[in-house]
Amino acid sequence: MSVELNHTIVHVKDRWAAAREVGEVLGLPEARAYGPFAELKLDNGASLDFMDTEGEIHGQHYAFLVGEEEFDLVLGRLQEDGRGWWADPFKRQPQEINHGDGGRGLYWEGPDGHWLEIITRPYGSGGS
Template identity: 45%
Template sequence: MAIELNHIIVPAKDAKASAQFIADVLGIEAGAKWGPFYPVAVANGVTIDYMDDTRDFLAHHCAFLVTDEEFDAAFDRIKAAGIPFWADPHHEKPNEINHLFGGRGVYFDDPDGHAMEIITAPYA
């Protein structure tokens, strides 16, 4: 069997709201609560499992590979919701997208400051 990433646990001050936030941006459904987690499943079977955490935590980074059409739709939702976005992970190029590896990409933060990214071309 090939090794695959199955899920990642992301801490949040409000796990349900954070799961709904990323699901809304991506245009997918947030899953029902499962144990302490609010999962968001993507097409390749990986889930981002948000979990309530009242402690201070370091920000995570999640990048989502999307089609050009999915990028356009998600980017439209980001702009319509007034979510700040950047072309780079260090927030030095506001209100821009990047064109790395012949694709398009954009960074935005979720409600807990986790760096989210959508890209149309893989970096590897």
């Protein structure tokens, strides 16, 4: 058996609002209830399990590999919503796209300080 990521828990103030926000930007089906989680299924079978958390939340980084068409759709949703995005995780290149490994990528701020990223080519896959 190979090793694959199955799920990860995303700590947020409001699990349903956060799952809805991320799902809408990524174009995913609505989250479903799974125990104490709002489970957002990704196309590869892995899931983001959003969980209500009291107290301080430490933002995490979540990167999603998407196709070229999906990239354009996500970018369009960010633009329609008037949301900012950056080519880099340090917010030095606002409203720009990076071209790492010969693909395209961008970052945006998700719910509760989580930093979200889409890329069309995996890191280290080649290209300029």
